[in-house]
Amino acid sequence: MDSVHDSNHNYEQNDHKGGNNMRREYRDRIQRNDMNDRSRPQMPDRRKDPVKERLANVSGPTTNLQIKEGNEPKKFTGRCRLFVGNLPNTITEEEFTAMFKPYGETAEVFLNISKGFGFVKLDTRQHAEAAKAALDFSLKDGKYLRVRFATHGAALKVKNLNPWVSNELLETAFSIFGDVERAVVIVDDRGRPVGEGIVEYARKQSAQQALKRCTDGCFILTRESREERRKDDKLAPIRELCELFIAKCSSLYTPGTNCTIDESLLNFRGRCGFKQYIPNKPAKYGIKVFVLADSATYYFLTGKICIGKDSNYDPNFSVPTNVVLELVKPIENTNRNITTDNCSLRPVLVEPLEQRDEEDGLPEKNFQKNMPEYQKEREMGPRLAEPGSFEFDYANRWKQLYKVEKQKRDNLDKEIMASRRRLDEQMEDSLYEHETNMLREKLRQLEEQSTYYQREREMR
Secondary structure: OHHHHHHHHHHHHHHHHHHHHHHHHHHHHHHHHHHHHHHOOOOOOOOOOHHHHHHHOOOOOOOOOOOOOOOOOOOOOHHHEEEEEOOOOOOOHHHHHHHHHHHOOEEEEEEEOOOOEEEEEEOOHHHHHHHHHHHOOOEEOOEEOEEEEOOOOOEEEEEOOOOOOOHHHHHHHHHHHOOEEEEEEEEOOOOOEEEEEEEEEOOHHHHHHHHHHHHHOOOOOOOOOHHHHHOOOOOHHHHHHHHHHHHHHHHOOOOOOEEEEEEEEEEOOOOOOOOEEOOOOOOOEEEEEEEEEEOOOOOEEEEEEOOOOOOOOOOOOOHHHHHHHHHOHHHOOOOOEEEEOOOOOOOOOOOOOOOOOOOOOOOHHHOOOOOHHHHHHOOOOOOOOOOOOHHHHHHHHHHHHHHHHHHHHHHHHHHHHHHHHHHHHHHHHHHHHHHHHHHHHHHHHHHHHHHHHHHHHHHO
C-alpha cells in the first residue's frame, strides 16, 4: 500500500511540474509575439471616407462649372424604364425584347411570365415615350397590354436651395454620393427658383447614401452672405454667436428629470427689429426668448429668440407647438418630464402618401364601352344648359348644394380649431391642478417627517 501511495504521489508531482512547464512555455510564446508586434511597423489606417475624398475635389469656387448646353442626354436612365403588364403566358424574353426594338435600344430586360408583367429600359426618354404611346393597349396574343413608366426608386427631392444653385451645381454637389442621372432646380412660370430641386441617381444605394448623409449631417452647397440672410433672418448679425452659446450651454450640463419650457423677456429698450412690448412682464420692453431650463436649478439648456414668423415651422401645427417640438430635441427620448406654459404637445399624425397619376390621367381607352352605365352617361355631349330648362334648374340646385357643403366644411374647421383651443385650456388647467396636488403631497410628506423628528426628540 505504501508503494502504491508513493507512486501516486510521484505521478501527481510530475503532472504538476508538467502543467507548470506548459503554462511557462505558453506565457513565453505570448511575450515573444508581443515583442514582435511592437517591433513590426504599424500600418496606416486605409479606411477612408470616399464621400469626403470626392467632396475635396469640389470644395473650391464653383463659378466655373461646365455649362451643359446642347449636350446629349444620358442614356438608359431611370426615367426611360417602362412597366408592361397584362402579358400573355406564352411570351418569351426574346419576343418581349423584340416588341421594343423598333423604338430604340433596350437594356435591363426583366420578365415575370407567371405573373404576366415585365420591365424594360430604353436608351432615351423620347424613345420610351414613343414605345409607351404605341404599345399601350395594343393586342398581344388576345390580351391588351398595359404600358406605363416605372417608378423611379433612386430619385430625391432637395429643399431649401439657395437662389444661386443651378442645375450644374446641384449635379456636381450630389455626384459625390454616386452617379447622377439628372439634376434639376425647379423654377416657377417666370424662371425664378422656388428653392427645391430633383436629383435622380443611377443606383438606389447612392440615393440612400445621399439621404442618410444629408439627414444625419449638414450638407451646404454655397456660401450665403450675411446680406442675403438678412432678407429672411433678422438675427443674421449675431446668429452664429447665439448658436455657439446655446451649443455650449447644452453640452456643459446634464439636466435632471424635470424640465420646463417657458417664455422670458430680456430687458432691452434699444433699436431692434424684433423688440416686443409685453405689459404683464416686469421689464415690459425687451427681446422675447423661449427657454428650455432645468426645473430644479433653473439652468438654461437651450432657447429660441422670437423674431417673428419662422418659415421652417410646420403649417399643420400652431406656433407654440412648433416651438416646443424644436426645443425638446436635445432631450428627446430621454424619459424626462417637461412642463410647458401656454403651450401644448400634440401627437404627430402619420398617413401613407397618396400616389396620384397626373401625367397620363384617365384616357378613353381605359373604359369598357360595352357597359350600360357608360352608354347611358355618354348619350349627350358637353353643353351649356339653357336658362329656365329642367337641366338648368337642377344644375343650379347642385351648385347650391356645393356652396352649402363648403360652408359646412368651413364651419366644421372652425369648430375643430375651437375644440383644439378648449383642449389646450383644459390641458393647462389640469397641469396646474396636477402641480398643485404634487406640492400638497410634498408638503404632507414634509409635515410627517417633521412630526417624526419631533417625536424622536421628545423620546430622547
